[in-house]
Amino acid sequence: MSTPSPTALPIRRLTRRDLLACADLSEDRGWPREEHKWGLLLTAGKGYGIDAPDGGLIAACVVTEYGPQEHPDLAAIGMVLVAERYARQGVGRRLMRHVVAALSPTPLTLHATPNGRPLYEELGFKVTGRAEMLRGRFTPVGPEPSVDTRAATAEDLTGILRLDEEVFGSDRTRMITRLPAFADQLRVAVADGRIVGYAAAWPNMDTHVVGPLVARDTETAKSLVASLAVHTDRPLRTDIDVRHEELLSWLKERGLEPVAFNAVMTYGIPGLPGDWSRRFAPLTVAAG
Numbered sequence: 572m573s574t575p576s577p578t579a580l581p582i583r584r585l586t587r588r589d590l591l592a593c594a595d596l597s598e599d600r601g602w603p604r605e606e607h608k609w610g611l612l613l614t615a616g617k618g619y620g621i622d623a624p625d626g627g628l629i630a631a632c633v634v635t636e637y638g639p640q641e642h643p644d645l646a647a648i649g650m651v652l653v654a655e656r657y658a659r660q661g662v663g664r665r666l667m668r669h670v671v672a673a674l675s676p677t678p679l680t681l682h683a684t685p686n687g688r689p690l691y692e693e694l695g696f697k698v699t700g701r702a703e704m705l706r707g708r709f710t711p712v713g714p715e716p717s718v719d720t721r722a723a724t725a726e727d728l729t730g731i732l733r734l735d736e737e738v739f740g741s742d743r744t745r746m747i748t749r750l751p752a753f754a755d756q757l758r759v760a761v762a763d764g765r766i767v768g769y770a771a772a773w774p775n776m777d778t779h780v781v782g783p784l785v786a787r788d789t790e791t792a793k794s795l796v797a798s799l800a801v802h803t804d805r806p807l808r809t810d811i812d813v814r815h816e817e818l819l820s821w822l823k824e825r826g827l828e829p830v831a832f833n834a835v836m837t838y839g840i841p842g843l844p845g846d847w848s849r850r851f852a853p854l855t856v857a858a859g
Contacts, residue, residue: 577629577657582669585618585631587685596628596652603776611753612650612857615746621662629657634674635858637741645844646674647859648681653698664839667694681855688834696798699842700835702810703819705827706778709800709807712825714793723757723769730766731759738785740844746858755779758798760791770795772803781809784852789817792851809852818851
């Protein structure tokens with residue numbers, strides 16, 4: 572019996588039970604396994620995948636929807652992967668076409684690597700921004716940032732959610748309420764008795780990823796990053812909107828080095844909603 576073409580195999584919804592298969596797929600493409608992140612995305616979002624006839628996954632991606640549950644107003648697509656042995660056979664294109672159609676008419680966003688960008692442009696996505704990935708050991712230099720920060724408490728969650736929706740432009744309750752369990756640190760910046768910023772640091776292989784990073788201004792963002800760095804012995808990694816030039820320079824002066832640029836792309840909307848001036852880094856590029 573002949574083996575069916577990979578472009579003819581059915582696309583199915585993934586669940587958390589597929590976590591190890593997703594991690595195996597990441598490893599197959601030379602990415603870190605990132606099981607902790609896959610677990611969050613498969614729990615808070617929707618996974619789509621194609622099973623290989625001989626076991627495992629041919630391809631996978633995850634969608635995280637925001638806003639009202641029945642009528643989301645934004646969805647982020649991430650972790651788009653195709654197994655090496657099935658690369659350049661149209662599998663990724665077919666999976667993406669399926670996902671875009673399944674999510675219609677919800678506006679979409681994603682972070683594209685240089686390799687992935689041509690496919691997304693072919694599908695109708697437009698580049699609306701850029702993010703720079705940095706990685707390294709944070710070393711304090713000069714005077715410390717001046718905004719007070721502290722560890723978040725359960726009582727802070729309402730304030731965090733209110734600020735996040737205002738800045739992100741959509742309700743991310745289903746994702747943000749998972750942060751206390753997902754992240755090793757969750758901190759808030761406070762001024763005049765109210766929360767003016769918050770940030771998390773979550774474990775990803777040998778690093779701590781800083782994200783989300785939401786703050787009223789650059790000084791507040793610096794204070795949050797510095798306070799997270801004090802409480803970890805791991806290198807930091809983060810993806811900063813390139814329009815935040817002052818923060819990028821400050822981080823590089825303190826030991827974080829450029830790794831890559833990703834294009835921020837949207838479909839169905841001219842740009843991301845919310846207030847970019849207070850949105851410094853995503854929770855993860857896979858979830859926006």
